[in-house]
Amino acid sequence: MSLEVIQPGILSLLQDRGRFGAHRIGLTNGGPLDPEAFSWCNRLLDNPANATAVEVSFGGARLRARVDTFICVTGAAMPLHINDREQALWTVHRVGAGDEISLGFAERGCRAYLGVADGFTVAPSFGSSATVMRESIGGLHGDKLRSGDLLPCAAVEQRKRRYLHPASLPHYHDQVTLRVIPGYQQAHFSRLQQRRFFSHAYMVSERCDRMGYRLEGPAIQCDLEGILSEGICAGAIQIPADGQPIVLLNDRQTIGGYPKIGSALSLDTARLAQLRPGGTVHFAPISPHGAHNALHLAHSQALRKTMLEHRD
Amino acid sequence: MELHSAGENALMLYLGQETSPAVAARVQAAAAAIETALGDHLVDMVPSYASILILYDALATDHLAVSHRVRQALAQLQEADSSLGRQVVLPVYYALEAGADLEALAQRAGLSPEQVIELHAGTEYRVYAIGFAPGFAYLGQVDERIAAPRLATPRLKVPRGAVAIADRQTAVYPAVSPGGWNLIGRCPTRMFDPSATPCMPVSVGDRVQFEPIDRSRYLALGGELE
Secondary structure: EEEEEEHHHHEEEEEEEOOOOHHHHOOOOOOOOHHHHHHHHHHHOOOOOOEEEEEOOOOOEEEEOOEEEEEEEEEOOOOOEEOEEEEEEOEEEEEOOOOEEEOOOOEEEEEEEEEOOOOOOOOOOOOOOOEEEOOOOOOOOOOOOOOOOOEEOOOOOOEEEEEEEEHHHOOOOOOOEEEEOOOOOOHOHHHHHHHHHHHOOEEEEEEOOOOOEEEEEEOOOOOOOOOOOOOOOOOOOOOOOOOOEEOOOHHHHHHHEEOOOEEEHHHHHHHHOOOOOOOOEEEEEOOOOHHHHHHHHHHHHHOOOOEEEEOO | OOEEEEOEEEEEEEOOOOOOOHHHHHHEEEHHHHHHHHHHHHEEEOOOEEEEEEEEEEOOOOOOHHHHHHHHHHHHHOOOOOOOOEEEEEEEEEOOOOOOOHHHHHHHHHOOHHHHHHHHOOOEEEEEEEEEEEEEEEEHHHHHHHOEEEOOEEEEEEEEEEEEEEOOOOOOOOEEEEOOOEEEEEEOOOOOOOOOOOOOOOOOOOOOEEOOOOHHHHHOOOOOOO
């Protein structure tokens, strides 16, 4: 019982919440670039929070159900069709064996999550099903989905057909403000350099992927050329010698020797990862206290959002 | 010791400024103490040359509580003994056919290839950090006489098991990957095997000694030559 990949699209990856606790052997996190959209996919389907879904980047995926079950697509606005009939995102749909599910190219945002009732059943490696192509780990074969892959899932007869009210949906704009906790080598960036960093717009360059988003804008100078290699957390903003910031994301290397000016909030890197080259990024400083409050607030707001249900 | 906020769920602990066995021993002892002190609130940890990145569960605790517990744990720490750490022996087939840069490196250093091998195998290394790729262990310090800068043009494909030098660091490539380090030999031991337990023969803080072996022994141990 499975969904069969007819056409994988540009980049489609099996992901659970990510791999944690394996940094000491050099493994990075992987996991969804937009954890907000990912977690809604599982919540709407009434799945465990860590259930495995497919992260579809940019779109262009086609799958065929080989089982009766329920699916849900959240995230970027990719036109969803089930057997040539357009269907809503952020909504649980019934599919039957033989049905074709297709996701067109994203009109806004660029990462969508295709989930299935009870999640795809993928054997975890190092505690997680998250696919990290650079490490050849996770998913079905450590790589992006290919035509002919069978994504194992259970037959499910009953599931509430929940959906989110359009007013509760996130909006994906072409600009994002990243709240940044100053940290790491921040003291080695002069006040002038910090002011420049926080007061100018940066543009997402062509070099943006699951490892990190390289931005273009006024160059930031650091009075250190390099540092002893040290651990890099998700969202850390690295400033290499050319002064162009790189926001490091889920598939980053776990250690590195470039100076870092601080780290962006995960709530905001989720939106950054929905941007494409040409998108605009601003930075705003936030204190560790402010960041802590923002995380808790976002968490409790998400829990309070009500899910509606189609009945017929 | 310095402890800073590094991110919404991250603290960075600096335990020294330089690469040395004493600092590495401190990192290793501190990592163990922090693991015990934080328990379930610890999500992950990255010990490195002179620092430890501590990642905690930001919805279950906060930076102030974690800082407090880390400081308490470190205050009780004894001065770490730098002779601790397991000793691991890794066999190496040093030869031009196994290490494409051996001759060039020797020439640069004004030494014979045999002298390079003697110096590389005659030093006990410490695992300072693991990263870059799964199972990639940074070992130091290489004798100054055979330290060599990275290649101007990195190779697109360095074979698995390649033993290499960059500056005063040495490593064994755990898998085929691009790389700019100077290749001097091949090690038949798998540095990262996802199906094995443990999946790596070394961890941060261990001491590594390279043992020169000949071609037939290398092949007998499962080594490959393209």
